[in-house]
Amino acid sequence: MSDARAGEIVTAARALLEGHGREALSMRRIADELGIKAPSIYKHFPDKAAIESAIVADGMREWGDALRSGQTLREIAAHHRAFAHAHPALYELMTDSPLDRSRLPEGLEAQTAAPLFAALPDRDLARAAWAAAHGMVSLELAGRFPDGADLDGAWAALCSALEAAAASGA
Amino acid sequence: MSDARAGEIVTAARALLEGHGREALSMRRIADELGIKAPSIYKHFPDKAAIESAIVADGMREWGDALRSGQTLREIAAHHRAFAHAHPALYELMTDSPLDRSRLPEGLEAQTAAPLFAALPDRDLARAAWAAAHGMVSLELAGRFPDGADLDGAWAALCSALEAAAASGA
DNA sequence: GTCTATAGTGGGATAGAC
DNA sequence: GTCTATCCCACTATAGAC
Numbered sequence: 001m002s003d004a005r006a007g008e009i010v011t012a013a014r015a016l017l018e019g020h021g022r023e024a025l026s027m028r029r030i031a032d033e034l035g036i037k038a039p040s041i042y043k044h045f046p047d048k049a050a051i052e053s054a055i056v057a058d059g060m061r062e063w064g065d066a067l068r069s070g071q072t073l074r075e076i077a078a079h080h081r082a083f084a085h086a087h088p089a090l091y092e093l094m095t096d097s098p099l100d101r102s103r104l105p106e107g108l109e110a111q112t113a114a115p116l117f118a119a120l121p122d123r124d125l126a127r128a129a130w131a132a133a134h135g136m137v138s139l140e141l142a143g144r145f146p147d148g149a150d151l152d153g154a155w156a157a158l159c160s161a162l163e164a165a166a167a168s169g170a
Numbered sequence: 171m172s173d174a175r176a177g178e179i180v181t182a183a184r185a186l187l188e189g190h191g192r193e194a195l196s197m198r199r200i201a202d203e204l205g206i207k208a209p210s211i212y213k214h215f216p217d218k219a220a221i222e223s224a225i226v227a228d229g230m231r232e233w234g235d236a237l238r239s240g241q242t243l244r245e246i247a248a249h250h251r252a253f254a255h256a257h258p259a260l261y262e263l264m265t266d267s268p269l270d271r272s273r274l275p276e277g278l279e280a281q282t283a284a285p286l287f288a289a290l291p292d293r294d295l296a297r298a299a300w301a302a303a304h305g306m307v308s309l310e311l312a313g314r315f316p317d318g319a320d321l322d323g324a325w326a327a328l329c330s331a332l333e334a335a336a337a338s339g340a
Numbered sequence: 341g342t343c344t345a346t347a348g349t350g351g352g353a354t355a356g357a358c
Numbered sequence: 359g360t361c362t363a364t365c366c367c368a369c370t371a372t373a374g375a376c
Contacts (some may be wrong), residue, residue: 128328135305165331
């Protein structure tokens, strides 16, 4: 499971996910991408979920890195947004179902969230901020805002509200 | 398409969606529920998407009704949350993909959103609030908050921040 | 570590008889 | 307006040969 081929499989799977969307993430297509047959993959991973978990783990590491490169709430929010837009299918895979924490490296989830809790020490407000940013991103990705909507304006309003709350509530 | 049978098909489809989740929403299972065969459905609807659109339209009407029964931002948020928890699979169907507005009654989307814009006249802030509430709900439904997380507290923090912003920004 | 062959399950949709 | 029969597609996964 940690042979070189396993890495190639995860890389191919992620390329498929990011390049052709979530429904392209099938054992057959992953195998095609590598010039092998689907059953061969099972010599390297027990099932499809294991491949997805490996992709999610990679994604969360990169996501955490992106968030860590900001200090203020606005910067963190901007990095969150940019990451999601750069990797929309990956972002959805990472967020739209329960994390299988047993298949993820210990502490990875906390490490990813750390920058937000550093910027917003109040737990309730931090969770609200994480949800708000996730909501903005997922509605954007789902194409649910009207065509002319000023999304930069909505992000700015959101950040202002959260910053004010953090300043007053501390 | 507006015969009595069509209504029964939508009702059965929705019951399946809400009772057994999204993957249960198949032409075969809808037909089973009505004691007919799948091909018969095509005499009433051109394709599966048409049935889904009918479900979404019904859901949006009910959702709008729920939101309209609140005046303050807190009440509207509480109704939004309650609606989503009462109809999780329906809520996801309504929010996780682009609206096919051509298959939806004219003005329905605006009617659903109206209560929020009434409570928060600032468009940017209103969109941020809608996104934030959606983010809270979808992370809740996806089981993405830690087990002990105080979600009522996060909702309260969110509403406080938005109310304060509305009061100061007006 | 790859293959072929296959099991088993599900899906949307159409043609044409009645 | 319902049926049977069917087509075509897709998928995860396993067994066993090489």
